[in-house]
Structures are given as structure tokens and as C-alpha cells.
Amino acid sequence: MQSFEYANPTTVQEAVGLLGAKWGQADVLAGGTDLLSLMKEHLHTPKRVVNIKNIKELEGIQKTADGLRIGALVTMDELSKNSDVVAGYKLLADAAAGIPSPQIRHMGTAGGDLCQRPRCWYYRQGLGLLAMKDGKSLIPDGENRYHSIFGDGPAYFVSASSLGPALVALGAKVKLVSAKGPREVPVAKFFVTPKDEASREIALQPNEILTEIIVPAATVRSATYEMRQKEALDWPLATASVALTMNGNTVTSAKIVLGHVAPTPYESAQAEAALKGKTITAATAEAAGKAAVQNAKPLSQNAYKVTLAKVAVKRALLEAAKAKG
């Protein structure tokens, strides 16, 4: 790990003043479950580390008339157990609870989950976010069993965040604050597919802190279904977060967002269209799953993930249909 200056601000105002204008100057430290490994591997070599864990205003979950405000420092553990989240936003509680190992759930924060870097092993082995060699990505001809099944590159990593798809399905926004003030960005726009090595996979700017997640009030039936091979410490191979607005037993509108299958959470308009006006049955859920992967373009080793994504959608829908609104 490269030596760095360590800053311990207690207000957001103070913290944003310590950030840099360019990536590489400063890094925000929340739970550190990702940042520490990035620094040990020399993938991030910030000159200054800004610890935000002493900033009280970033803590807590508040229920308001408009919905929920989730502070950036709320841990996965809190999120998975908070009664308001469990009662009204089951897909989000499911997603937080699915993150493996009590240690990570207790240390990892909601803000950190959204801002964590991809786990693509080419990136983590120091071969770059897009793993380009001689102008071409190494991934299509390489070891791509865990990579994306949607899109045409040049990014083939998958978005690592489990909360991302759930928050996109809920139409949530994030609040980003810089020295110039706050802005709000829909989570669906927060995740971006980088086009070159210098870009990032999130809309956060180097001088900004993600301070809170704003989830609109909603009456939905929802669930997140994750495909994980192991019970122990493991990443999902594919997930589906679904939120259904119902009229009786009929779906009036559906949000269906896949995780771990593309460089961003992947919202499937096809699957959403397939469900509109339908009741959820094994057959309609299956059809929605098929629709969700209609545009999949698997790589040489990951056609199996198309099946997993399809089944994740089906199973999430069947679970959501059982769940209370």
C-alpha cells in the first residue's frame, strides 16, 4: 500500500473540501471492505484518504411521507433488518441480506456498495477496468465465465453492487454533494458503462460524496432473487430484483432489473412489457424471464448465465407474488 495522508472530517462540508478534482488524488473511506483491497493491490493509490465514518449526518434510515432516506453509512446489516425496509421494500432487504459474511454486512455501507469497484479479475489483477490489450479487450477471448451477457463492450465487467438493481427497480435516487452543493441523480443513471479506461462505472465525480439514498414511497410487491453457487462468501452469478405494482392480482406495472449480468444494473423493458396486465403465474413468470434475456449476447464461457438470469427473474416474480405489498 502506498503511503497516504489520512483525514478524519466530521461534517460533509469539511469532507468535500478534502477531496480532489481528479481521481487518484483522494479516496473516500467508508467501511473499507473494498477500498483496503484496492489500495493493497495498488489499484487505487490515493494521496489522501478521507474517512467519512465520523460524519454523523451520513447515518441512519428515516421514513418520511415521500419514502425512505438511507444515509450513506447505513450498513448492509442495518439495511437488511430495518423494519421499514423489510416491511415496504422487501427486494432491498433481500439484496442487503444476500451479501455474504456477517463481517462484510457489518462493515460494508450502502454508499460503499454503490460506489465499490468491479470485481472483474482482469481489473483486479491490474490489467485495467476494460482489460484492453493492443486496442482490444482481453475478455471476449479470455476467462469470461463471470462477465457480462449484455452489451457490446468495450466494458464486459459486471456491476458488483447488489443494492443497485433493487434501487433501480424502486426508482430511487442518490444525493451527491460537492463543495459546490448537492445534486440528485436517479440510481438508474448513477451506474454508467465506461467507454474508455479513464472513465468510471459510476456518475460520482472525484470531488463528490454520496450522502444518501432517496427511495420514493411505493406500494409494491417485491423480491430479489440471487443465484449464488455457495452459501459461504461468494458473489452472485446473476440476480433479479422485481417490484410489482398490482391492481388486485393484476400487474399494472413492473420493474424488473437484473444484477451481475452487465456493467450496470440491467433493466428489462421487454420483461416489464411482458407482465403488464397479467397475473403472476408460473407461465407468465417464465415468459417474463425469457423476455428479460431476449437481448443477451453471452461471451464464450458464460451462456449459462443467460439461463441463470432467466430463472432468477422467474423465481423473483413468483416470490414477489407471494409477498405482501
Next chain:
Amino acid sequence: MANTPDYSYPPMDKRKVIGQRYKRLDGPMKSSGRAKYSSDLKPPDMLFGAYLHSPYAHAKVTSIDTSDVEKMPGVKAVYVAAPAGTEVNWQGYEIAGVAATTEEIAREAARMIKIEYEVMPHLVKDDDLALAGTRAKQGGERVVGDPDKAFQDADAVSEGQYGIPVVYHCCLEPHGQIIQWKPGTDPDNKSDQIHVWPSTQNVPDYAGSLSQNLKVPATNIKVRMDYIGGGFGSKFTPDAWAIVGANLSKKAGGRPVKLYLDRAPELMIAGNRPSAYAKIKLGGKKDGTITAWQTESWGSGGFQPVNPPAQPYTYANVPNIREVRTTVSLNGGSQRAWRAPGNQQASYLTCCAIEDFAAKIGMDPIEVFKANAQYAARTGAPDTYRYQLDKAAELAEWKKLWHPRGQSGSGTIKRGMGVAIGSWNGNGHRSQCRTVINPDGSVSVEIGSQDLGTGTRTIITQVAAESLGLQMGQVKLVIGNNDLPPDGGSGGSTTVGGVSTSTRKAAINALMKLYEACAPALGAQPEDLEAVDGHIRVKGSPNKSLTWQAACRKLGATSISEMGAHTGQAIPGLVTGGAAGVQIADLSVDTETGIVKMNRYVAVHDCGMVINPRLAESQVYGAVIMGISTALYEERIMDQQTGKTLNPDMEFYKLAGIGDIGNIIVHMDIREENDKRGVIGLGEPPAVPICAAVGNAVANALGVRVPRIPMTPAHVLDTLEGRTA
């Protein structure tokens, strides 16, 4: 002629300490964190070492310049292991080491070393033989009998393809040591002295290997290790890190240096289990008897050639065999013994092929394994296999739960059962033990062994206590350093046989001396005495006795110190080799996701005379857990484009957690006929059949063979959806 004492063990029903389920003596130390592993130690003035490793799979070092780094504040020594001109053949190869006052400085300094490489072409993939080109070397064809005719005459012929990848040992305590090389500046003792605290499976031979490399006499090398955090076959020699560490210490004026591998190099360079891939054809009769066997196999154990294991495994006496084996030289870290080296691969290939043959002729695989038990080469083994196959089937409720392949119902979750066998030699290694009986009644047993985590401490103590008629707490055991009577390395499941025999002999020899000292007081001849329940008494007249304390007082001022030695040769009744095992996997496969979940796993094993059934079972549990992890998750993944290992970590090198294991049922096959053979090692045999049993259970569940281990969703769905895996 001096009387040779009778070293034989008392009959099963007369044993007091042997055969008891004592908990391991070091359990409380380890579970409370008080046990100090070598990597926990911090001798005064210790420096931290860090390595520079090759980032390339194949390259030549063209220049290396450490001058700037040597001047860095805190850096005390730099040692170049791969000077300019060195060709490195795998990623992670040790280039240079740095010793510094803190870990951070050492790491930073190692990174700052100026080095240039000429990158050379590499091969890192072994699963596709066509890719290997000239890196593949085919061995000669081995033919037994007349395979062509046997295939022609066969009632049925089955064919299959199977593969088992390179996996790591993944020791929790990485490879390394703390080492101190003190120059001989003392006017009375000019020779250099080395102290080393390694993580090793081989305390007794460590100094000998190190002395050859460092040119310091082995007598001046002190080796000490109390606890080890896993070895599994990968920690027998001092290795490059000891040489580099020693040289750093010497350069730093004799300060101790701690040099351990980080996780990534630990996985890349500290050993792995070779891969094996094969196309196998079997011919046989409708009654299940195999008559012809043909194998084309290949695999890789790294840069040095390693042949895939011979086929068929264990059932080696199949009358007609044709076999061609090919080894692929890769730019990857070298293989090392991995808990029954060669055997998991061999068992996987053979037992999957047998199960495919059973499916072809529509027979229950248990019956097919029984029908071919006659081919087990070791005398007596065929009967053992027949017995253990039935026993395992009974414990797994095979008759109730097994179904013909693919007939697993219409639901998406399919349950399957699979059986496989293993074998291992496990003869005791050479060993020497000293037993000391003091006039105050205290007893020490000294042996230059190590406890690999297998319970060696506990079983030595049990054998000594049993032999002396004492209780466990009355025997003090000293192991773990090279001043003690030399023992062997803990490998090949040879430890228990070696240490039990030398301990038994030393204890009996010491007891004979004690008998001589107290015979007059008891008015008897020494040979008429026995040691029972803390007393020395006259055989047949139990009231003519002395307490142990009183007997020892007869020694006057002189302690007894007697040696016992085991040469490594089998001794009927005391120690021998040759163990069998049968295992059954019961699992469920989600056919929509390809996710495999273990329900239950049955392991039946014999290992001769069992000194401690609890510890024996522990070995089996540990081996099965490790094996299930390899069967479902583990695999080294390398990128042919860059030559890099992509998962040298514990995130994508996936290890099972306890929730992934299911319920394990261990049955130790403790029968009189096994017991009377003597002690046999057990560390390795239970690690053998797991990939095979799991692979067979998956085939049974799905109705189709998933050729490649591990049984991942990718492999399962690729097979179900007809993609070539």
C-alpha cells in the same frame, strides 16, 4: 542372548488408553488462540521480509538494480535470488527479497526494485491438448493382455471423457519462516549458527536440506516448530523462501527475518495438485465384470513434466489394458504432493468410468464395484472393498434412495447418489523415540516429530500411557525440534505408524529397565511383572504390587532413558500399510440453475488398529470437507492471453464454507481382522474418492455425465444445454 521384549499391543478388549476417544491435547491451546504458530512469533529485533515476484509466466530477467532500494530508510538487506539472465517459467517466481524494519517498508522497497524482463511465449492452459503443441510429451503405450480382442468379445462397451483441474492446497498459514543466520563471531565458536522457526511438515529433515544450500553444518541449525497451520503435502522442504530469508538475515548482521508468502504467491508458487483429463473406454460382461480398459490421458503439474496417474486405479488387475499418458509442461507454479498425490485424479477417472459402464449395462454401480473388487491388487483388499461397499450403501440408505441414472422424478431438483473407492499405503516412516522415566515417577517422551494438525501429539501420548500402564496426564510429550530423536516428515500418512511404533518400543524398553529395578522388592523376576493402572505388579498376583511412584523410587538417583526405533519396515501387529475406503455422495442438483447442494456424505475407512477413533474420524471429516470443496468449487484459473493467474485469492478461488458441506457420516471400519494388522496412516485415504463420488452422484441425478470437476453451474448447465464443456 538378550530377551527381545514383546512389543505387541494388548488385545482390543484389554486396552485402557488406546482405542479411547480422547480429544486432541492441543485443542484448547488452538481454539483459545494461545497456540503460537511460527508465523505468530516475533523474536527480538525481528525484521520483516517481502518478496518481488515475477509478474510474467515466462520471461528472462535482463537487468535488476537494487541500489536505490538498499539506501531506503528502514531497509536492512536486499537479496537477489534471480539475477540478470535468469529465465523464469511461472508467474510468482521469486526474484528478490527485502528485509526492513517494518512490513510496509519491506513491501514498498520490494516494489521499487528496478527490474527489466524480456517477455517470452507462454502456455498456461492444459485442458485442451490440441493447444499444447510441443509442450505435450506423450509417453509410451502400456498394454496388458489383449485389449483389442477383449473389446471385441465384450457384452457392452462404454466411453466417456473426464477432467479434474489444478487445485491449490490453500494452507491457512502460508509458506514461510522466521530465520536467523548469526555469523560466528564468538572467538570460541567461529562457525555460523542458524535458528529457524518454519511452517513445515518436516522438522527432522529441515536442517539437513538447509545445510546443503547454505553450507552451514546441520548441527549448527536449530529448527523449532510447535504448531502448523496446514501443509497437506506442500511443506516438506525449506524452499526458496528459507534460502532468501537466511541470506537476508545474514546480510542484516544476523537479525531474525520473517518471510512468509502473501496469499497470491502462496497459491501461485507454493504447490498445487496436477490436473488430469482422459478419454476412457471400458468393455465388460453383462454381469458387471470389466474385461477391457483403455485410457488416453493428459495433465499438467506445472513446468516439470508429471504424468497423469495410471489407470485403472486400485482395481489395477483388470486383465486387458491399453493406456497412453501425456504430460503437458505449463508456465505455472509446480505441483507438490496434495493429500494423497495422484489419487484423487486417478479415482475420479476410474470411478467415473466404472459408473458410466454400470449405467450402460443398467446395473447398480455398487454391484459393479463389488463385481470388480477381485481386481484390487493388494492381498485381502477385495474382501475389504466388498464389505465396505455394503457398509457404505447401508449407511447411505442406498437401496432406498438410489435410482437408475436419470430416473430422478419430474421436479427441477434432482437427487442423485454416487459411489467411489480409494486406497492408500500409509506404512509407518522411520522414527526414533526416547522415553525417560525419572525416580520421582515423571515420564517424558521425546520424539523429533511434528503435529501437522492430525493429532500426532495425542496419539503418541496415548501409546506411551497405554504401554506404561499410566494415564494421559502422566506422560509429558516433547516434539517439534531437531534436537530430539529423529523422526520422519509428516507425509504419505506415515506418521502415525512411525511414531506409534517407536514410542511403543521406547516405552516397553524403558519399562523393562523399571521392572529390573523393582523386581527384587516384589520378590519376582522382571519378566513376571506388568504395568497396569499406575502399578507395577506381579502377573497373576495383583496384590503383589508397587505404585508407579514407589516403583520409580527404586531407581535411586538415576533416570531411565531408553530409545525405541522404527525402521520403516512393516511389523505384523504393530504397523503396516494398505488401507481401503468407500464413499457415497448424496446430493441434489437444481436443473434450472446447475447449483449442486450436498445432502449427505458417507465415508467408510479402515486404517488397521485405530489408536483414537475420534481423531481418526476427524481426519475423515477434514478430508471430506476439503474434498467436497474441490468437487464443487475449486479450480485454478489462468488466462492464456496474458499468462496471468486470475484467481490467486480466496474470493474467486472458491472454498466451501460449512453451510456448503451437508451432513457427513463417518464410519471407521474397526474390526478384529483390521485391528490385528497394526497401525496404518489415515491422513490421506479419505481425501481420495470425493470428486469421483460427487461426479457420479451428479451423473446419477441428471442422467448425463458432467465431465469436468468442479460441478459448477457453468459445467452443469453447459452439459444440460448441450454446449461442449
